[in-house]
Amino acid sequence: MSQQLTIALIQSQLHWxxxxxxxxxxxxxIDSISNDVDVIxxxxxxxxxFTMNPGNLDASEGIKTxxxxxxQAKKKNAAIVGSMVFQEDSKFFNRLWFVQPDGGLSTYDKKHTFTLAGEDKVYTAGNIRALIDFRGFKICPLIxxxxxxxxxxxxxxxxxVLIYVANWPKPRIGAWDTLLKARAIENMAYTIGVNRIGQDNLGHEYSGHSAVYDALGNPIAYSEKEEIIYATLDKGHIESNRExxxxxxDRDDFTLK
Structure with a gap:
């Protein structure tokens, strides 16, 4: 019997x-999720x-979150994934946390800070990818x-599994759709993108398009409205198609510097 991983994607507006x-x-x-899920x-x-004024948030908020x-992870017996403003040693990070039900923590600091918004001038970029083993699946979360x-x-x-958490604006949503599918195809991995919706305090609009693609680039979940989206990933799908x-x-060998 194939291993499966059930994912809940929470596509939501955000309070500024x-x-x-x-x-x-x-x-x-999260409390409204009645299904048994593995990852939220x-x-x-x-x-x-997506604030460029992290100093407006109290430094204690990162630890509180x-x-x-x-x-939440313990209560739902599911991993919780998302990024937040996190302050450490007087520096600010756009830091993703993968929190397991037993309290275990994995982190990833966004490598490609968004220069168009000046994120590179405010947040310290990371340079190490995270690879997380969870319930029989190896997961790579990015931002x-x-x-x-x-x-x-x-x-x-x-x-x-490749996971992207995002605040991807409506004017460039076509790129989001195309690139999520491309990442799934070229990496032969389930690719998940979770975006927000609504409008932020800077007037930027977000249209969602949270989605899940299988290892061949076929869409298995998609939404443009405020809701929780579910998808079940099957390890057998990955293994059979890669085999x-x-x-x-045939991938190229390379080294990142």
């Missing part, structure tokens, strides 16, 4: 620079929106603008 309000909102949404994915900067994620850079996502470790097609065996 209001961590407690966002935690309360997402807790209500939240958008990028889910406690604040991580503790909240641990509580928003990383989607435009295929070398950073290249599947050289034979991961099973049959063997595309990853």
């Amino acid at each position: 620079e209001a961590p407690q309000q966002n935690r309360t909102m997402f807790e209500e949404k 994915v939240l958008p990028e900067m889910f406690t604040s929106g 991580v503790e909240w994620m641990q509580n 928003c603008y990383d989607l435009r850079f295929p070398v950073w996502a290249r599947n050289v470790e034979n991961y099973d 049959k097609l063997k595309f990853l065996e």
Whole structure:
């Protein structure tokens, strides 16, 4: 029998620079999940929106949110994934947390900070990918603008699932749709993108398009409205297609510097 992983994608509006309000909102949404799920994915900067003024948030909010994620993960017996503004050693990070039901923590700091919005001037970029083994699947989580850079996502470790959390604006949503599908095809991995919807305090509009693609690039979940989207990933789908097609065996060797 194939191993399966059930994912819940929470596509939501965000309250601007209001961590407690966002935690309360997402807790209500998480509580509404009646299905047994393994992983719950939240958008990028889910406690604040895509703010370039992280100093407006109290420095304690990062730790509060991580503790909240641990509580939610334990309560639902599911991993919780999402990125937030996180302050550490007087630096700000757009840091993704993968929080397991037993309280275990994995982190990833966004490598490709979004220069168009000045993110590179405010947040410290990371340079290490995270690879997480969870319930029989190897997962690689990345953040928003990383989607435009295929070398950073290249599947050289034979991961099973690629996750992008995002605040991807409506004017460029066509690129989001196309690149998510491309990442799935070229890496022969399930690819998940969770975006927000609504309008932020800077007037930017977000149209969702959260989606899940299988290892051949076929869409298996998609939404443009505020809702929780479900998808079940099958390890057998990955293994059978990689065995049959063997595309990853022909990938180029390279080293990142």
